[in-house]
Amino acid sequence: MSVEAEKPLGPIDTERPYKKLIDFRNKTYLAPLTTVGNLPFRRICKEYGVDITCGEMAMAKNLLHGQQSEWALTKRHASEDIFGMQICGSKIDQVVKACELINNETDVDFVDLNMGCPIDLVFKAGAGSALPESRGKMVKMIKGMQTVLDVPVTVKFRTGLKENTPTAHKLIPRFEELNVGLCTIHGRSRMQRYTKSANWDYIRSLKQEFTKIPLFGNGDVLSFEDYNNCKAQSGVDGIMIGRGALIKPWIFDEIKEQRHWDISSRERLDMLKRFCNYGLEHWGTDSQGVNNTRRFLCEWQSFLYRYVPVGVMEVVPQKLNERAPPYFGRDELETLMASPKAADWVKLSEMLLGPAPEDFTFVPKHKANSFEVMIYIYI
Numbered sequence: 001m002s003v004e005a006e007k008p009l010g011p012i013d014t015e016r017p018y019k020k021l022i023d024f025r026n027k028t029y030l031a032p033l034t035t036v037g038n039l040p041f042r043r044i045c046k047e048y049g050v051d052i053t054c055g056e057m058a059m060a061k062n063l064l065h066g067q068q069s070e071w072a073l074t075k076r077h078a079s080e081d082i083f084g085m086q087i088c089g090s091k092i093d094q095v096v097k098a099c100e101l102i103n104n105e106t107d108v109d110f111v112d113l114n115m116g117c118p119i120d121l122v123f124k125a126g127a128g129s130a131l132p133e134s135r136g137k138m139v140k141m142i143k144g145m146q147t148v149l150d151v152p153v154t155v156k157f158r159t160g161l162k163e164n165t166p167t168a169h170k171l172i173p174r175f176e177e178l179n180v181g182l183c184t185i186h187g188r189s190r191m192q193r194y195t196k197s198a199n200w201d202y203i204r205s206l207k208q209e210f211t212k213i214p215l216f217g218n219g220d221v222l223s224f225e226d227y228n229n230c231k232a233q234s235g236v237d238g239i240m241i242g243r244g245a246l247i248k249p250w251i252f253d254e255i256k257e258q259r260h261w262d263i264s265s266r267e268r269l270d271m272l273k274r275f276c277n278y279g280l281e282h283w284g285t286d287s288q289g290v291n292n293t294r295r296f297l298c299e300w301q302s303f304l305y306r307y308v309p310v311g312v313m314e315v316v317p318q319k320l321n322e323r324a325p326p327y328f329g330r331d332e333l334e335t336l337m338a339s340p341k342a343a344d345w346v347k348l349s350e351m352l353l354g355p356a357p358e359d360f361t362f363v364p365k366h367k368a369n370s371f372e373v374m375i376y377i378y379i
């Protein structure tokens with residue numbers, strides 16, 4: 001008798017049981033971060049105690065074209081014990097097909113659908129922050145993903161398109177019907193850049209409407225106090241952290257220990273040394289691997305330099321949307337680490353990776369030092 005014939009008769013079970021259910025609640029979550037949220041950086045965050053990590057956004061179309069660099073984004077490190085990948089696409093069949101491949105070819109614990117990417121190219125194609133505008137398509141896409149994946153589907157979205165007319169609350173009934181594994185809201189609209197604060201009041205009002213599935217909030221958390229306040233005020237089930245982790249990855253340790261860490265420049269250099277080792281392991285030790293490691297280190301340093309050591313601050317904690325005046329550190333290294341100049345970031349890289357090639361120039365992709373142009377570049 002075949003195995004099939006032994007199954008009890010009855011209706012076909014259309015809801016695939018998840019292989020692995022994840023309890024996301026009350027865990028810290030490192031945001032998906034294009035370019036800078038690479039595997040070596042995530043290893044550093046794991047060392048400082050983050051619970052959930054997510055890979056950089058991958059485009060469904062590129063995955064279907066078999067682009068190696070896109071598939072590399074789904075790679076996890078052994079230390080990433082709750083690891084998801086993020087997918088972005090505008091066509092249902094492409095996203096679902098890509099998820100089928102992800103299910104067969106990769107080892108991830110969840111797949112997050114990007115519904116927040118603001119950039120024109122993605123938006124105009126109907127992906128990212130445009131998806132919630134086509135509600136029917138969005139629902140079909142998530143259903144399709146759930147059908148082919150053995151792991152939970154999660155979603156990340158913004159408050160809406162325009163700052164003064166938030167629309168995310170209209171999505172809640174859909175997400176609850178679909179029983180998605182986790183919703184994360186970045187408390188900004190598509191049009192809103194990083195100059196204005198995230199809207200945690202709106203996040204709180206949203207949380208009051210969520211009854212069945214967990215909701216995480218995201219936006220502007222740079223200290224354990226920010227974390228505590230945002231969590232208590234909004235009642236969310238957890239917090240996702242992006243730039244706060246780039247500027248000071250030890251924020252996860254501060255949250256766990258509930259204290260400020262006056263980390264020394266030596267300890268910070270050690271962290272960079274570990275990053276370089278992980279980088280060489282990940283990108284290779286040949287000249288291209290070293291070059292990549294240097295480039296991604298500089299890319300990260302374009303955020304790291306904004307950290308102001310606890311010991312030199314008049315008022316703690318530092319706030320994400322406040323710019324500190326230039327200062328001298330407590331030693332030469334601390335001063336160098338605070339430099340906003342790309343040439344100094346290369347100098348730092350030379351302390352760890354040896355001299356940069358003569359033709360090496362560095363222009364940060366994310367231009368973190370300019371708030372006006374602070375948009376994230378996806379593709």
Ligand SMILES: Cc1cc2nc3c(=O)[nH]c(=O)nc-3n(C[C@H](O)[C@H](O)[C@H](O)COP(=O)(O)O)c2cc1C
Nearest residue numbers: 031032033034057186219220221241242243366376
């Ligand atoms: C450099 C950079 C890259 C980003 N890449 C992505 C991405 O790939 N996918 C995504 O959903 N959000 C991306 N974001 C948005 C963040 O995940 C997060 O929602 C946003 O930065 C707000 O959180 P924060 O205030 O903690 O930084 C990116 C943000 C930055 C600064």
